[in-house]
Amino acid sequence: MTTEFKVCNCNRTMPLDAQAGAQMAQALGADAPLTMHSELCRREVTSYMQALDGVDDVVVACTQERSLFGEIAQQKNSVAPLRFVNIRETGGWGAQAKNSVPKMAALLAAAALPDPDPVPTVDYQSGGHALLIGPADRVLPWATRLGEQLDVSVLLTASETGEMLQEHSFPVFSGNRIAINGWLGAFTVQWQQANPIDLEACTRCNACVDVCPENAIDLTYQIDLSKCKSHRDCVKACGTIGAIDFSRSAAQRSAEFDLIFDLSDTPVLTLHQPPQGYFAPGSDTQQQMTDSLRITQMVGEFSKPKFFLYKEKLCAHGRNGKVGCTACIDVCSAEAVSHNGDQIKVTPNLCVGCGACTTVCPSGALAYAYPRIADTGTRLKTMLTTYVKAGGTQPALLIHNQEQGAGLVNQLGRLAKANGKLKGLPANVIPLELHHIASVGIDFWLTAVAYGTTHISILVTQQDAPQYVAALNAQIDIAQTILSGLGYTGVHLSLIQAHTPAQLDTGLSTMQAAQVPQQRALFNIAADKRSALELAIDHLKKHAPQQVEQIALPAGAPFGLVTVNKQSCTLCMSCVGACPESALTDNANLPQLRFIEKNCVQCGLCEKTCPENAISLTPRLSLTEAVKQPVVLNEAQPFHCISCNKPFGTAQMIENMVSKLSLHGAFAGNVDRLKMCPDCRVVDMMANKHEAVITDLKRR
Known part of the structure; x- marks a missing residue:
């Protein structure tokens, strides 16, 4: 199956002509000719419609009119797979647009790749039962509005004299110490009913309001306990309705909801990434409007990868x-x-x-899993290969997320075209859009450098959690240490923290090409992280400007050495049982502790498990073949059973056991059993027991 590329220079605002089209087509190796247009969405739309008549893939180099092109395809009942790619804001509308043809070809090639294989989905089911949380003056008006589309309940955290509870059209609770767990369609909310008036039992008859001598009860029917003098006139007025109970201890209550609309000044959930179905606009009226529209759309069945x-x-x-x-x-x-x-x-x-x-x-x-690292690696390799074929040099990457990151890239391109004050994306900077910037790490970055990427910048926006930024910085430190240790000069990785197009433009201007291998790697990135790292590091080492045997790494690196204090180690092998990666092993024939450095991930389980505190970790990257071979960390001559002479344990281990247990009551007079193998120990115990029985019988 072939791919037809429909490229438009957007009313001649991009430096794309027939020559540029031929340059891209040659790099793409397209079976069908790449067609260049100027008004594909208007005067030349017939050409697009004809492309839809077949079954071959169609790639349209325009996202501005994606909706129009999609609607045309739908009206034609086209079965041709349709994809869109933005080459305008990412290349054609920058200060270096004339040199951006190789980058545009790379983006077209990536767009033509097949979709990733499907993965299992996570399902949600929402019936529209929403809980509104917050002060009465904020919550009650929204409860009335949203009650027309959702099944609402209200949890009041504070009462205001400016609002009143009217007809009992939705459940109303009050309380504090609120805890929320769950997600869209499955929230569990717990709170404490602290006020004497139970709003669900209250009929809003106002009898309590009328008789309260302190005016401590307002029309939200909650008692201001700082004013109340405990006359209890309200309790008598409430009578058999029984909504008021001063003797009630703070009662724990809970209920289940599909959606949460949190209007509290401080959100109940302060997570940077709250669960789906939870909205916390607080007192921001504009955000309240936005979130109210979103919450009304979250009724039904939903799924995500x-x-x-x-x-x-x-x-x-x-x-x-x-x-x-x-x-x-x-x-x-x-x-x-x-x-x-x-x-x-x-x-x-x-x-x-x-x-x-x-x-x-x-x-x-x-x-x-979605997309898999292998799919993202194929996308990267395809872009870089096409970029080089089209004549591009010193390729660099800008990794950004699909939402705010993509928005900033597009805004930068538009502003660069509109006023010329901003430069836009440099010609050699290829944008790589991911679901999230934190979804790739050192295995992907080092592979990208092995492929010839001279710099990788990661765009961080307000959308990205602080712990993500810290983690990325730590991972960048590890990757850069490896590259610098191999002698590659320059800075290969950086973060660009930008909230505005101008900040992004400034960050891009600081990107400098760093040294890469003279020969580009040809392997595909492995699906397994450790295998991917091994392939990338082997290639970087093979072509490294500086040949070294080991590189000291920062703390937290996934490579390193395990060191054992032989004076403390008893060869109990607890560390072997704890090691999840088979980096520490024993020897079935000899009391030996062995270590395979290639397998070690520096998790620290061996260090924390060792009863003698004899183990320490040293993060490093060893580049010799010895990392693949077992190395003996400690060994000892086996101790032989004093009864049958069968080897078991080690002399040091037995010596330690004897010194620690000889004074224990269970071993008093039987210390020699500690020097016996398990079988002889049992025989000795049974023999002594038999002898004791005979002695007892003789006494009788």
Whole structure:
């Protein structure tokens, strides 16, 4: 199946002519000729409609009129796969637009790639039962408005004299100490009913208001306890309705809801990535309007991709109750990753698909699934290969997310064209749009450098959580240390923190080409993180300007050495049982502790498990073949059973046991049993027991 490319220079505002089209077509190797247009969405739309008549893929180099092109395809009942790519704001509308043809070809090639394979989905079901939380003056008006489209309930956190409860058209509660758990369609809310008046039992008869001598009850029917003098006239007036109870201790209440509209000054949930279905506009009236429209659309059945894969066997989180690596738990801004015994647990309904957990995971136990790293790697390799074929040099990447990042890139391109004060994306900077910037890490970055990428900038916006930024900085430090240690000069990785197009423009202007291998790598990025790192590092090492045997790495790096204090180590092998990566192993024939550095992810489980505190970790990258071979960290001559002479344990271990247990009551007079193998120990115990029985019988 071929691909037909429809490229438009947008009414001749981009330096694209027939010659540029031929240059791109040659780089793309398109079977069907690449067609250049000036008014594809207007005067030349017939050409587009003809392309839809077949079954071949159609790539339209215009996102400005995506809706129009999509509507035309729908009206024609076209079956041709249709894709769109933006070459205008990303290349054709910058100060270096004339030199951006190779980049445009690269973007076209990436757009022509097939969609990633489908992955399992995470499903939500919302019936529209919404809880509004906050002060009465803010919540009650919104409850009336939203009640026309949603099944609303209200939880008042404070009363205001300017508002009043009227007819009982929706459930109303009051309380404090609110806790929210769950997600769209499955929220559980807990609170404490602290006020003497139960609003669900109250009939709004105003009897309590009339009789209160302190005017402590307003028309939200809540008692201001700072004014109340405990006359209890209100209780008598309420009578058999029984809505007022001063003797009630703070009662814990809970209920389930599909949606949460939190109008509190301080949101109940302060997560940077709150669960889907939770909206917290607070007192911001404009945000209230925006969120009210969004919440009314969240009724029905919804689904999203399951963004992660979890390989439990590779997880270095915990063993035998000891906790090692917590990187994924620490970085998750949605609190979707939690502790679950010796393994972590990821709640897919809370996962927002940022991928930060997969980036910081040292072992690859967590992997990004949609798209897979292999799919993103194919996209990268395709772009860079096409870029070079089209005559491009010193390619660089700008990694950005789909929302605010893409918005800033588009705004920058428009402003660069409109006023000329901003330069726009440089000709060699290829934008790589991801669901989230934190979904790729050192395996992807080092592969990109191996492919010939001279600089990688990651665009950070207000959308990105602080822990993501910290994690990316830490990962960049590791990757840059490796590259610099191999002798590659320059800065290969950087963050651009920008909230405005001008800030992005300034950040792009600081990007400088760093040194890369003279020969570009040809391998495809591996799906497994450790394999991908090995391939990338091997290529970078092979072509490195400086040949070294090892590189010292920052703390938290996923490579390193395990060191054992031989004087303290008893060869109990607790560390071997704790190691999740088979980096530490024993020897079936000899009391030996062996280490394979290639397998070590520096999780620290061995260090925390060792009862003698004999283990320490040293982060480093060893570049010799020795990392693949087992190295003996400690060994000893086996201790032989004093009864049968069978070897078991080590002399040091037995010596330690004897010194620590000889005074214990259970071993008093039987210390020699500690020097016996398990079989002889049982025989000796039974023999002594038999002898004791015979002695007892003789006495009788």
